[in-house]
Amino acid sequence: MESRELRYFVAVAEELHFGRAAQRLGIAQPPLSRAIQQLERRLGATLLDRTSRTVTLTEAGSVLLAEGRAALDAVDAAERRTRRAALSATGRPGLVLVTKASASRELLAKLLDAYAAEPGAVPVDVILCGPAEQERLLREGRADVALLHQPFDSTAGFHTEVLSTEGQVAVLPAGHPLTVRAHVHMADITGLPGLPLPRWPDRDGTYPPGPGPQVRDHAQLLQLVALGRACAVSPESCRTQLHGDLAAVPVLDAPKVTTVIAWPPHSRSRAVADLVRTATRLQ
Template sequence: MEVRQLRYFVAVAEELHFGRAAERLGIVQPAVSQQIGRLERELGVRLLDRTPRRVALTGDGARLLVEARAALAAVDRVRSVAEDLASGRTGVFRLGTSPGLGERLRRGVGTLRVSSPELGLRLVEGRAADHARAIRRGELDAALVRGEVPGTRSVRLWEEPLRVVLPRAHPAAGGPVAVRELKDLRLRLPADPALEAAVLGRCAEEGLDPERGREVRSVEDTAVEIAAGDRDWTVVYGEQAGLASCGAMLRPFAPPLTVPGLLLLPADGARECADALAAAFS
């Protein structure tokens, strides 16, 4: 029995289609059929029922699928450890993070500590695009980001609500804010493509072409400036209750506006590891 035979079997069992399994594996369909036939002969059991119209797991195939997945996960762990040993990063999980994850990050890291107390951890803060490149180069093991990242394996974990920060005396400060109510203010945004796309998309939907102010470098400093003046507004992720002490008003959008929160993963990572990380940071 070969590892590749188990991989081919799992692919067909999950796709229930030899053509799709071959495409997923990046090989030709006859090779998949040949190797699964060889596996069945070696094991002495029929794993799949094949007809011209359908492929289905047999009872024996369903039982073997559980074990095959476990065996492949073990192989992937061995390969990962070997790669770590070769690169000198033994026992260190490298996680890309984004500003303002707060309780989600603390909770997820705590879960990882409980399940793998021997695991070291290195957090790397940065932008989503930089994290995606680092994962492709093998410099990060995973990353938590906001906003879609094309061409990257990802799992959507949460929806991050956006909040408007505006002067306390502004007429729209009394409740949820429609962006058309802010046409008399300048919009100040950070260098965050996901947040900018969401906000400007909402402005376009409501027919607002906002006057743009200076870029936001520090959310806290900008909130103080907004509280002290009457000309600007900005947008932040989540509640950020600490901004209330700056004197500005923090209000939800009407209707609500969100940005997706994603877990970025290596393209060839084991499914079991992806599931464990998704559960920890959901």
């Protein structure tokens, strides 16, 4: 199967409309129709049920949509990583590390320092992004390594090494009655009047229904807590980022958060290997 065919099919499967898909692909509609027919003939499978009014995915079609996206990602990643490898032979850019903006600055700083001290270290670019975006960047070959936080991030498809495990704290507005407690339980903070837990976007960028404000990153979250509009449960290490108008109380029964360093399999790169080794040796 050619990747062009896959791109065509994915476009149609996503748009469920030949005309729009063709437009998106920058070709006319008839060649697209033909290409899909040809693909179906070669696969011996009907991928789309189409009337002259509506296009729907068959069972086989949804499989190919999911698998095809992954395959196209892999092809793109191969291209990008090759380009980057070629550049790094001549120019500056070395490794790209991606992590959440909310991640522990301490751990990251220690890691970058330790790695920079290694013999043969290359420059490391750090990308900070919102949750769930790291996975994409890593898969698409725009980044070489990521610091992920289980159980929030999925590590599916990557190699990982555990770096640290920490408990979580409840982040509350300073002066809130609970802040005098030495510790709390989850039950204490769910359903606090006027301080709902916020909602994070799903993998696809939509928000689950329910009460609580919508947040997209940790800064927004802290802002909301400071404003007295929400409370939060965050990894302990976020304490270093709290200002005077925020307080943190350990939550005994919150799930532990594990920070892992993740990288794509097939990574032949010595730089990635060095960085990972350095990270695991940080203890």
